[in-house]
Amino acid sequence: MIRFSEEQAMLLDTAREFCQKQSPIDAVRQVIQAGQPLDETLWQTMVDLGWLGVTIPEIYGGLGLDLADTVPIFEAMGRQLLATPMLASTLAAQVLITNGSDDQKNQWLPKIAAGQIATVALSEANGSWDPDQIATHLNQSASGEMTLTGSKAFVLDAGVADVILVSALQGDSLRWCLLDASELPDGAIQREVVIDETRRSYSLSLSDLPIRADQVLPGTAFKKIELAGMLLITAEMSGGLEGVLAVIVGYLNTRKQFERLIGSYQAMKHPTVDILMGSEMTRSYLYHAATVWRDETDLAVVESAVRMAKCCASEQFSEAGDRGIQFHGGFGFTYECDAQLFLRRALWSQYQFGDERHQRQKLSALLF
Amino acid sequence: MNENEIDEFRSDVRAWLQDNKPAAPSFLLPETFMEVGTDQQFEFLRRWQQKVYEAGYLGMSWPETYGGGGQPQIMQEIVNQEMAAQRVPFVPNTIGLNWAGPLILDMGTEADKQRYIKNILSAEDIWCQGFSEPDHGSDLGNAQVRAVKDGDEYVINGSKIWTSLGSYAKYMILIARTSNEGPNKYAGLSFFLAPMTAHGIAPTPIKKLTGEYGFCQTYFTDARIPADCMLGNEGEGWSVAMKTLMFERGAVGGQAGGLSMMDLNINDIVELARRATRNGRPAIEDPLTRDELVKLVLEAKGNAVMGSRARIPALGGTYPTAVAMSGKLRSSELKRKMTRFAVSLQGANGARYISEDALDGGRWQRSYLNSFSGTIGGGTTQIQKNILGERVLGLPKS
Numbered sequence: 001m002i003r004f005s006e007e008q009a010m011l012l013d014t015a016r017e018f019c020q021k022q023s024p025i026d027a028v029r030q031v032i033q034a035g036q037p038l039d040e041t042l043w044q045t046m047v048d049l050g051w052l053g054v055t056i057p058e059i060y061g062g063l064g065l066d067l068a069d070t071v072p073i074f075e076a077m078g079r080q081l082l083a084t085p086m087l088a089s090t091l092a093a094q095v096l097i098t099n100g101s102d103d104q105k106n107q108w109l110p111k112i113a114a115g116q117i118a119t120v121a122l123s124e125a126n127g128s129w130d131p132d133q134i135a136t137h138l139n140q141s142a143s144g145e146m147t148l149t150g151s152k153a154f155v156l157d158a159g160v161a162d163v164i165l166v167s168a169l170q171g172d173s174l175r176w177c178l179l180d181a182s183e184l185p186d187g188a189i190q191r192e193v194v195i196d197e198t199r200r201s202y203s204l205s206l207s208d209l210p211i212r213a214d215q216v217l218p219g220t221a222f223k224k225i226e227l228a229g230m231l232l233i234t235a236e237m238s239g240g241l242e243g244v245l246a247v248i249v250g251y252l253n254t255r256k257q258f259e260r261l262i263g264s265y266q267a268m269k270h271p272t273v274d275i276l277m278g279s280e281m282t283r284s285y286l287y288h289a290a291t292v293w294r295d296e297t298d299l300a301v302v303e304s305a306v307r308m309a310k311c312c313a314s315e316q317f318s319e320a321g322d323r324g325i326q327f328h329g330g331f332g333f334t335y336e337c338d339a340q341l342f343l344r345r346a347l348w349s350q351y352q353f354g355d356e357r358h359q360r361q362k363l364s365a366l367l368f
Numbered sequence: 369m370n371e372n373e374i375d376e377f378r379s380d381v382r383a384w385l386q387d388n389k390p391a392a393p394s395f396l397l398p399e400t401f402m403e404v405g406t407d408q409q410f411e412f413l414r415r416w417q418q419k420v421y422e423a424g425y426l427g428m429s430w431p432e433t434y435g436g437g438g439q440p441q442i443m444q445e446i447v448n449q450e451m452a453a454q455r456v457p458f459v460p461n462t463i464g465l466n467w468a469g470p471l472i473l474d475m476g477t478e479a480d481k482q483r484y485i486k487n488i489l490s491a492e493d494i495w496c497q498g499f500s501e502p503d504h505g506s507d508l509g510n511a512q513v514r515a516v517k518d519g520d521e522y523v524i525n526g527s528k529i530w531t532s533l534g535s536y537a538k539y540m541i542l543i544a545r546t547s548n549e550g551p552n553k554y555a556g557l558s559f560f561l562a563p564m565t566a567h568g569i570a571p572t573p574i575k576k577l578t579g580e581y582g583f584c585q586t587y588f589t590d591a592r593i594p595a596d597c598m599l600g601n602e603g604e605g606w607s608v609a610m611k612t613l614m615f616e617r618g619a620v621g622g623q624a625g626g627l628s629m630m631d632l633n634i635n636d637i638v639e640l641a642r643r644a645t646r647n648g649r650p651a652i653e654d655p656l657t658r659d660e661l662v663k664l665v666l667e668a669k670g671n672a673v674m675g676s677r678a679r680i681p682a683l684g685g686t687y688p689t690a691v692a693m694s695g696k697l698r699s700s701e702l703k704r705k706m707t708r709f710a711v712s713l714q715g716a717n718g719a720r721y722i723s724e725d726a727l728d729g730g731r732w733q734r735s736y737l738n739s740f741s742g743t744i745g746g747g748t749t750q751i752q753k754n755i756l757g758e759r760v761l762g763l764p765k766s
Contacts, residue, residue, distance in 0.1 A: 002676045002683070009682035242686060249761050263763035270753045276761060277698070280690050281670040284677040308666060360662045367665060368638055368652060 002287045003295070007065075012072035016079070018049070023080035025338055031083070032197045037159045043084060043115065051086060053113030056093055060109035067094060067228055068290040071235045075286070078239030081341055083198035085117045085157035087232055092118030094228045095165045099176050099219025108163055108178075116162040120225070121152035121204050129354040131167060131174060131222045138168040138175055138211065146211040148177055151203060154352075158189045158202035166204070167222065176217035184209070196348030198341075227303055230310040230353045231289055237313035237349045238286045241279040244317070244324045244342035248272055251328055262327075271323055278316030285309035304366045311359035314350040321346035369442060378446050384423060385454040390416055396722060396729050398582070400629035401462040402532040402745075403738055405573075405580040410460065410536055417459040417491040420626065426459065427489045427624040430473065435486030436624075444625040451627050459626035460533065464488035464495035468541045468561070470615045470622035475608070476599060480561065484539070489624060496537035496571075498528035498544075498562070498586060499609065508543070509554050509606060513588060515544035517602075520595045522546075522560070524568070524588040530745065534571035534584030537564050543609050546602050557605030561597045568592065578737045579722075632735070634668035637661070637706050637713075644713040644727055651713040664706055671698050690760050697752040700742030707736035 022042060031039065046052065054070050056062025070090060077086070093112050096105055112118050124134050136150025148168055158164060164179045181189075187205075194201040252263030252272060262268050285308055292305035321343030325332040328339055354362070369377070393412055398404050404413065420426050428444040430436025437443075459465065469488045472480050487493035504510045513526030524544060531540070540562045547556035564571065568591030571584035600608045614620045641652040641661055651657045677683050678691040710732040711718045720726035721733050743749045757763040 002673065002680060004680045004683055006682075012682070246686070249763065252763055261764045263757075264766050266750070266754065266766050269757035269763050269766065270750070272761060272763065273753045273756045276687065276690055276756065277694060280685075280687070280694075281674055283683070283685060284673040284691075285670060287677055287680075287683055288673040308669060311666060312670060357659075360659055360666075363666075364658045364662050367662065368641075368658075 001291065002284070003291045004287060008069060008072055011069065012076065014049075015073040015076035019076045019080040019082050023077075023082035025081070025341070028081045028198060028341060037157070037200050038085065038117075046084060046086060047115035052089055052115055055090060055097070056109050056113045057097070060105060061113040062109070066294045067231065068294040071231065071286065071290040074232050074235035075239040075283075078236030078345075079243045081198055081240065081243065081345055083196075083200075085119070085160060085200075087236070088119035088156040088161070089117055090232060091225065091229050092120050092163065092165050095120055095176060095217070095225055096178075098221045098224055099217040100178075101214075101218050103214065104178060104217060111162065117157055117160050118163045118165070119155055119157050119161040120229075121155040121158070121164055121166040122226075123152065123154045125151060125153050127153075129358055131226060132169070134167060134169060134174075136166065136168040136206070138170040138177060138216070140170075146213070146216070147208040148179075148206050148211050149208055151205045153192065153203050154194070155189075155202045155204050157200050158204055159191060159200060164204065165217075166206075170216075174220060174222055176219070177211055178215045178217060179209075194348055196345045198345065199348060223299065223303065226353055227293075227306045230306050231293060233349050233352050234282075234286050234289065234306070234309045234313045237317045237346070238279075238283045240342055240345050240349070241275075241282055241313070241317045241320055244320045244339060244346070245272075245275055245279050247338050247342065248275065248320075248324050248327055268327055272327075275316070275320045275323060278312075278320060282309070282313045282316050285312045300366060304363065307354075307359045307363050307366070310353065311356045311363065314354075314359065315356040317346040318343075318350045369440060374442070374446065377443060378450060381425065381447050381450045382454065384425070385450055385456055388419060388423070389454060389456045396731055396734070397457060397630075399632075399731075399735060399738065400741075401458060401460050402741060403580070403582045404460055404533060404536070405576075405582045410533075413457060413460040414491045414494075416457050417461060417626070420459060421489050421491070426465065426626050427469075427485075429622075430469070430485065430489070430624060434473075434481050435489050441621065448625050448627065452631050455630070456627070458629050459491070460536075461488060461491050461494050462626075462628035463497050463533065463537075463541070464493065464539075465624035465626055466628065467497065467612050467616045468495045468539070469624050470620075471541070471599070471608070471612050472561070473622065474611070476561075480599075484561070487538075493538040494533055494536045496531050496533045496540045496564070496586075498531060498540045498542040500528065500530045502527060502529045502585065508609065509557070511543050511545055511557060513542075513544045515546045515558060515560070517546070517595065518592075521592045522595055522598070524562070524591040524593060526588055528586045528588075529574075529584075531571055531584040531586045532582065534564075534586050535573055535581075537571070540564055540586070541599075541612060543605050546605075550603065554606035555603055557609070558602045559599045559605040559608035560593060561599055562593045563597065566591050566593050576738075577740070578734050580734075632703055632706060634665055634706065637664060637710055640710055640728075640732070641713050644710075644715075644717075646713065646715040651715075657713065660709060660712075664702075664709060667702055667705070671702060674698075687760050690756070693760055694752070694756055696742075696746060697749055697756070700739070701749060704736070704739040704743050707732060707739045711736050 053062030054065050055067050058064040139147050161181050166177045168177055190203045192201045192203055255262050289305045289309035296302050324339035328337050331337050398409055404410050425447045428437035428439045429441040432438035472484055515522040515524050542560040542562040545556050546558040550556050568589045570587045573581040573584050576582050642650055644651045646654055674691045714727050722730035
C-alpha cells in the first residue's frame with residue numbers, strides 16, 4: 001500500500017517547478033561544459049529553500065522530516081538531470097543521524113543543514129557493492145594511535161566537501177570515520193572520469209592518516225545507509241525515466257520518414273509503450289519503497305521494498321535510455337541528441353548500490 | 369454492518385466454504401468460465417453454483433422479489449473474497465450473473481426480471497454472449513448479424529463467434545444489425561435477450577489449441593425470436609452493449625458475485641517451484657530458475673504497486689490514465705509468462721500434457737495454452753499497445 005501525504009504532494013509540486021526553471025536541458029549542457037565542481041548560486045538557492053535540512057532533526061536546525069519525504073525532490077531533480085551535492089549531503093547526513101555521537105551530530109548536522117557539503121566514501125577500486133569487501137583499514141598502533149589507510153572511489157562531490165564519511169575495516173568490523181576535508185593532505189582527492197558528465201566524482205587516497213577517537217562514529221549501521229542511497233538514486237532514476245520518455249515521445253511526434261511521423265510505426269510505438277509501462281512501474285515501486293521506508297520497522301521488509309524499486313529502476317531506465325538513442329537514428333549517435341544525457345545518467349545510476357542483477361540476487365535470498 | 373458483524377459473517381462464510389467445498393474430481397476442471405469444455409465439467413460446476421445459491425451466497429444484494437438476498441453489497445464482497453481465499457471452484461454462469469443479470473435489473477421490464485433473474489442465480493438458465501463476429505474480432509460496432517422484423521418476430525441471420533458456454537446456454541445477449549441506415553455504423557444496432565432454443569440457432573463447438581472445447585461459433589439461419597426480447601429500443605443496441613461492457617469490466621457495480629475463474633497468484637508459481645524438479649532437485653534451488661522467478665515476482669508485485677499508486681491522484685504524473693488503461697495488457701501478459709514458466713519448472717516433464725503422469729495432471733501446460741485467451745481476447749496485446757501509444761502517449765495513429 002502506498003501512502004502519500006499532502007506535504008509530500010506540495011513538495012513534489014514545488015520541486016518540479018523549481019527544477020524545471022533551474023535546469024532546462026540547455027542549462028544541463030552548460031553545467032557539463034563549464035565543468036565546475038559546484039554552481040554556488042544554485043546551491044545557495046537550494047539551501048535557502050531549506051532542502052538540505054529536510055531530513056535533519058529540528059534540534060540541529062533542520063525540518064526533522066523522514067528521508068522518504070525527500071523522494072519527491074530527488075525525483076524532480078532526476079527529471080531535469082539536475083546534479084548537485086544534495087544527494088551526497090543528504091546521504092552523509094543519514095550516516096551521522098544513524099551512526100553519529102551527539103558531539104558529532106552537534107558539530108556537523110547544523111552545518112550540513114546550512115549548506116556545508118558532506119559526502120560518503122564507500123566504494124573502492126574493486127567495484128564491489130558489498131560494503132564489507134573493502135581494503136581500507138583503520139589501524140591501531142600498540143600505543144593506541146589510530147591511522148586510516150586505503151583508497152576510495154566514486155566519492156561524489158568530494159572536491160567541494162567539508163566533511164567525508166569513510167567506511168573502513170577495524171579488524172573484521174566495519175566502521176565509519178569522519179574526515180574533516182581541511183585536515184586532508186594535498187592531493188588526497190582526485191577527480192575521476194565517470195560516464196554521467198553531470199556528476200562530480202572523486203577518488204580519495206589515504207596513507208597512515210592519523211585518526212582521533214572522536215572521528216570514529218559509534219554506530220555501525222551500513223545496510224540502512226546503502227538502502228538510503230538506493231532510495232534516493234531510485235527517485236532520481238524515476239524522474240530520469242520520465243525525462244527520457246518525454247524526449248522520445250517528442251521526437252516520435254515530430255520526426256518524419258517516408259512521409260510519415262515515425263511515431264505512427266508500430267516498431268517505434270510498441271517499445272515506447274513498454275518504456276511507459278517501465279516508467280509507471282518504477283514510479284510505483286519508488287513510492288511504495290518510500291512508504292515502507294517510513295512506516296516499517298523490520299529492516300528486511302524495507303530492504304526488500306527498496307531493492308525491488310532499485311532493481312526495476314535500473315533495468316527500465318537503462319533500457320529506456322538505450323532505446324532513446326536507437327529511436328533517434330543517426331541523430332541519436334551524436335553528442336547533440338539529448339537522449340545520450342539520459343542514457344549516460346541511467347548507466348551511472350544503474351551501477352550505484354547494485355545493478356538489477358545484483359538486486360535480484362539479493363532479493364532471491366530475501367524472497368525465498 | 370459494523371466491524372464485529374463483518375468479522376462474524378466472514379467466519380461463517382469461511383466455515384461454510386470449508387465444509388462444502390467439493391472434493392477435487394477425477395477429471396481436470398477448467399480454470400475459467402470460458403474453458404468449460406465437457407458435460408462432466410459443466411455439470412460439476414453447475415451443481416456447485418446451485419449449492420452456493422441455495423446457501424444464500426450468490427446475488428446477495430439483488431432484490432428478494434426476483435430471488436436475490438436483499439442484503440448489503442459488502443456481504444457479497446466478503447463472500448467473493450473468501451471464495452478466492454478458500455480456492456473453491458468458480459461458478460459457471462458468469463455472463464448471466466455479472467453481465468446480463470445486472471443489465472436486466474438495470475433496464476429490463478418487470479416481466480424480464482421475473483422471468484430471468486432467479487434462474488440466472490440458480491444456474492437453471494445459463495447465459496452466453498453474442499457480440500464478436502468471425503470477420504470483426506476487435507470491431508464490435510461493425511457487427512453484421514442481421515435482425516429483420518417480421519410481424520411480432522425478428523428473423524436472425526449470420527454468425528457469432530467465441531460464444532463461451534454456447535452449447536449449454538438457454539439465452540444469449542445478442543447484438544445484431546436491424547438497419548443499415550443512420551448516421552454511422554452504430555445507429556443500426558439493436559440488443560436482444562435471445563432464446564437459444566429458437567429454431568435455426570446452432571452453436572457449434574470450436575476446438576481450441578488445447579485440444580479441448582470451450583466456446584462455439586453460433587450460426588443463425590432464419591432463426592425467429594420474439595420481438596419482445598429486444599432490450600431497449602431498436603437502434604439503441606450500441607449503448608446497451610456499452611453498458612454491458614461496463615458490467616463486464618467491473619466499471620460499475622451490481623454484479624451477482626461469485627468467482628468466474630480460478631485466480632492464479634504468483635505465490636502458486638513459487639510454491640510450484642518448490643515441488644517441481646529440474647535435474648533431480650527442486651527447481652527453486654537452481655540459480656538461473658531462481659533469477660527468472662524473481663523477475664516474475666517483480667512483475668507481479670509491480671502490477672500490484674501500480675494499482676496502489678493509481679489510487680493516489682497526486683501521484684498520477686504525466687500520464688494519469690496509463691495504469692488503468694494498461695490493466696488488461698499487464699495482467700494477461702503476466703499470466704502468460706507465469707504459466708509458461710510453470711511448464712519450464714518441470715524439466716523433461718514439461719513435455720507432458722493432460723494426463724495422470726504430468727505434474728498436477730498437466731494443468732500448467734493447459735493453463736499456458738489457455739493463457740492466450742487473455743492476450744488475444746478483448747483486444748490483443750498488440751492492439752492494446754496501439755491504444756496506449758495513441759490515447760495515452762498521444763502518438764500518431766498507425
